[in-house]
Amino acid sequence: MKTVRDDTGKRYLLLKQSESASLVRDPETGNECYVRNDRLDVVGESALETAAQTIDSPIRTLLTNVHDEQTLGLLIELADRGPLRIRTLLDAYDVCESDLHGRLTVLSAAGLIDETEVAGERGYRITEPCRRALDVLRPDLEGDDAVPDEPSIDSA
Numbered sequence: 407m408k409t410v411r412d413d414t415g416k417r418y419l420l421l422k423q424s425e426s427a428s429l430v431r432d433p434e435t436g437n438e439c440y441v442r443n444d445r446l447d448v449v450g451e452s453a454l455e456t457a458a459q460t461i462d463s464p465i466r467t468l469l470t471n472v473h474d475e476q477t478l479g480l481l482i483e484l485a486d487r488g489p490l491r492i493r494t495l496l497d498a499y500d501v502c503e504s505d506l507h508g509r510l511t512v513l514s515a516a517g518l519i520d521e522t523e524v525a526g527e528r529g530y531r532i533t534e535p536c537r538r539a540l541d542v543l544r545p546d547l548e549g550d551d552a553v554p555d556e557p558s559i560d561s562a
Contacts (some may be wrong), residue, residue, distance in 0.1 A: 518539075
């Protein structure tokens with residue numbers, strides 16, 4: 407299967423090709439139709455990448471950058487309790503400093519978290535695209551703005 411683009415720029419998945427027309431599927435809607443071959447150009451993108459692009463960008467970013475439950479849990483904790491200081495993250499969770507640093511680096515590079523200052527120290531918070539992705543994955547919590555700036559664990 408190949409990705410093709412018609413003369414309007416719309417991308418399709420090429421299903422079948424004859425001399426004059428091709429059967430294509432719109433990856434967003436699943437609708438199939440025939441398009442004249444002279445209106446189609448092959449795009450240098452895999453059909454699987456084209457199919458993946460039907461998922462909203464923030465969700466795709468989260469799915470392709472979070473590879474284990476601890477990293478997903480880190481994002482959820484930052485969403486629910488954040489922003490959080492580095493010291494809080496190290497003290498509150500069973501994760502070594504180098505593992506935490508690696509996860510934070512990957513999440514920062516992906517645009518899922520931002521470095522910030524919390525109580526005068528370096529910390530992290532989730533980005534708006536990350537919040538939108540988590541809202542889709544956890545719709546029962548969508549719109550919950552009652553998130554404290556710093557957890558009570560640091561109060562002691």
